[in-house]
Amino acid sequence: MTVDSNIIMGEIAELEFQLQGMHCTACASRVEKSLSRMDGVSEVAVSFPLRTAWAQVETDKVSLQAMKDAIARLGFTATMNQSPYTSLQRERKLMLMRLLPAILLSLPLLAGMVHHMAGLSRLAAMLPSWIADPYVQLTLATVIQLGIGLPFYIGAYHAIKQRSANMDVLVVIGTSAAYLYSHYAVLHSLGGPYYFETSAVVITAVLLGKYLETTASLRSQVQSDGFGSLQSSYATVERAGEKNRIRTEYVRTGDTVWVGDKEMIPVDGTVLQGDALVNESMLTGESRAVHKSPGDCLWAGTTLDSGRLKIRTTSAGHATLLNRIREQVMEGQRSKSTLQGQVDAVAGWFVPMMLGFSAITFLLWGLLLQPGEWSHAMMCAIAVMLAACPCALGLAAPISLVIASGRLAKSGIIVKDAVAIERLAGIDTIVFDKTGTLTEGRPSVSALDACEEGSMSVLRIAAAVEAKSEHPLAVAIREAAMKKGIVIPEAESLTYRPGYGAEGMLQGERIALGNMRLLKEKGSKLGKEAQLSAQLLESSGATVLYSIRGEECIGIIGFSDSIRAEAPRVVEALKKLSVRPVMATGDNIAPAEAIAANAGIVEVRASMLPEHKQRLIEQLRREGAKIAMVGDGWNDAPALAAADVGIAMGSGTEGALGAGHVTLMFSRLQSIPEAIAISRRTLGNIRQNLLFAFTYNVLIIPFAAIGWLAPWMAGTAMALSSVSVVANALLLGRRLHVDSYEAAGCR
Missing domain, CATH: 3.40.50.1000 (HAD superfamily/HAD-like)
Structure with a gap:
């Protein structure tokens, strides 16, 4: 949704922002909480996978700029009129610009580790001596820590300012501890060991993980939003006898639009001239092209397989069926499941808990396990801090749900x-x-039995009382009356009663058409022949209604619906x-x-x-x-x-x-078992993601605490755990595409 398509309802507006700078689901939660506290904001939903924030606001109480400023105070940038895909592409490009120099600067630091590792003396001898120089290492690490890693500090500052904690806080505390200790050791000539490679590799690994995660999110966007590519930007419009190519948002209702062979139909409308085959598969799920001729309906996003059509526009731009479907899908994607809400609640206290566990690890090693070995205690504590990964938990559900809702929409x-x-x-x-x-919902009159008067009188009264109803049976009655050339009289005081029928006044007499329940309520009697006729019709599967004038049933109408x-x-x-x-x-x-x-x-x-x-x-x-x-x-x-x-x-x-x-x-009834099959597979995928994220934390944090994982290993594992969850979610899209429909047994 763009600002042009915001839904304005009096003084209520729906706004959607694209957000830059979010690093994890905790960031999305902070934006959501902050905006929801603003006066005039009635509803907020923030999606980390989509990088979007949606809000329903009272325009006389809160301004667009005030909301952007509130988001900026949290450390994020809000823009409008930009698709989630474009926003994610920009984020990935910025991430790559930080990742590449981080890798280049980290390689010498990793090489420097060789000088401190037993058994690699021959390899160390092959490396230039300057790599092991402490001041060279300090320079390289400083560029990575305070230059490339600066956005982590900014994110951590804003998180702490909001009395919150996220991945940025863990990364900043862990890498800063390793960097500052090494910095102190170099300046005071303590002779090592130095841990510059720890801080540098962790930052690089996290950037790599976020780059891969953003790339995966882009793929999930492609899988979930099949409708974005169906929106045509231009239309050939005929006005005053001249044809011009204009943008679809400038097409008006009633405009004449021309569409040629293999072109995408840009508007909703009806065919005025021409015969053609139209491919509606992306909108309806039907693979066969549909023949269209004058009077038939057309929808934006479908494609003309062959032929040429002249179309009268009924909806264009943001008012088309295609765009309304897309907005409904996006609404579903930004919402949260019950499971996701529970996971977000856990992730909210996970980071503070891990910081506490890291402090306990530091004290246990320094005071009890290896008294006085504070360097080793610090490395164990940093490893615990960097191993903790709330991001994997936070991503377990939303990406899978985005992919599933997109797949459902395509069907x-x-x-x-x-x-x-x-x-x-x-x-x-x-x-x-x-x-x-x-x-089928398209019933037709299959039987017409008059009790005393002629059948035309029965049908005439029935058509009069159902003249303004859109119920399928009412439509069938009017069609039957028109076929027989009956002029439908205008009835007065028409009322429609669900589950009973319809009533009105015609030429001073009360008339009605309804089922047996209405017949009994009116006290109308039914003769034996009429009763037998009704029973025979119903036993054959027909629906029976009774035409009533005053208190007398004057006839029976049977309807067949296949x-x-x-x-x-x-x-x-x-x-x-x-x-x-x-x-x-x-x-x-x-x-x-x-x-x-x-x-x-x-x-x-x-x-x-x-x-x-x-x-x-x-x-x-x-x-x-x-x-x-x-x-x-x-x-x-x-x-x-x-x-x-x-x-x-x-x-x-x-x-x-x-x-x-x-x-x-x-x-399409086939969609029902398909939807159930897709939902079950999606929930199974989410449970797999949660199991992996939970198992990862249960296993890796104890290993980090007992010193079996170096901090750079723990940081790398933290970054890659999120990527693994996202990759598994992407596999869901492939599985749904291949076998979800067959799983429903409808082919």
Whole structure:
């Protein structure tokens, strides 16, 4: 999100900054805490892997500059209108500019170590004598410590100023102790040993680790953000008969845009002229090109495989579906899972604890284990300090979650927050709505039985009462009326009652259309023939509604809605994942059971109002089940909110982005087991990362404390531990790409 795309809601704005200078997750926590304390800032989220800070602010209470100044006081630089990828590239370039001279200056210091190592006398004789000169070593080490290592001091200063501790504090204290001791030994001619190589190699190793980590973060950005490359910068617009190539942010709604062969479509719109094949795979997940002709919808980011189209723009720039999806994905990526929050809490006290343990190690060696050997005690204490690695713990979850949310988005699965991924992994029961979820959601009138009057009268009244409803059954009624040439009269006082039907007034008479529940409420009687007809329709899987005038039922309308072709495969895939499928629908038991049987679902709950579905979810949760609810995002809103994970089926491409914890943009049922499989693999990857980070600290810190690790070894291990965690997270992206969909059993 850039400043141009900030969402302004009255005096509320959403702002996003790109941050430079953060070295670990503790830095991100400091920014988050500082901004959240500012008056007028209602919500803050900072992502270390993305190097971004997002905030929701009241514009009349806090200014953009005030927030930038607050971030600057913490030692970081905030910029806007820059993608996370660009920000990470710049950070990596700056890191390389420090790393290369650090390596060159550290090599002579490492060579100098040879003179002090037994068994390497021949090699030492081959080296020039000046390498072992204490003043040469002091000069080289000073450039590295106070020049190249200066940003560590600045970071440590700001951390301590905020009464916090991070990786910079550990690096600065550890390397400064080794450098200052050696500095003192040289100036007072103590004759060694000197530990310049310790401070220099640790700084170099940490820089190398951060460079590799930043490179890995860049790769994770590429894996997670498939939508960034789909945004076209220019569009060919026709205005006043002239065609001009302009930037997409200057395209207006209603503009005519031309797109040629192999070009990327830059706007959302409808086809005015032309026939073409359009590749929508990156947006919809469907590999086959889709034929487009006048009247069809198009979306930015898709590509014209062949042909030429004239398009009327409906959305451009930041308002396109592609950009809205991307913003939803970024919102999910910057959120924190429960597990990540717990790890961040541990990392918050980890550094102070390690500083305390380092002090204890120093005193134990100097006073008890080797009394008076303060040089050895200092080296052991420094090794402990440098071995401690909160960064590996802090990176265990966020990069994996960034990659997973990006992979889900490429499959049309939009996850609103990281907690949803965590909860999806534990789902053991999934409750499906019927209409529009397990069925196509495009019902048609399949039967029309009049009780006393003609069938046209039954359909006319039904169309009048459903004239303004967007419910799929209402649409089917209006389409049937239009096909029969019925002029739909205008009804008054229309009301729509979820779970019952619709009512209104027509020419002074009360009319209604609804299910058996509404029929009984009205006290309308149904003849034996009508009852038999309704039973036969329902037993065949049809949905039945009753057309009512006054207190009299004047006819029955049957609707057929075919089951989605993929539904049986999806249900079978869920069972293989040990997930129990349940259907909950407002339809009667007979049509509900018919659809459920075709899908392979055994448990069916029928004739349920929205509040009944909510109670069902709550009951299943009380029984210990981990529930996902799949519905249309509107009528099922209470149940979606009550479930551990609410999965909203999108309405075409304009999916219900505001409903549920997860949105299936293109209503692909296959996405459900895919999402569960991806979430489980992601959580497994995070646990691997946490296990490695925890095991690393448990094993290496005792070795450092007993003197089995030289400080430079401990510092190098600290730097590489973070790289190892990030590398394992990157392997997740490859695994998800190769086999996550197959793991769901839907191919």
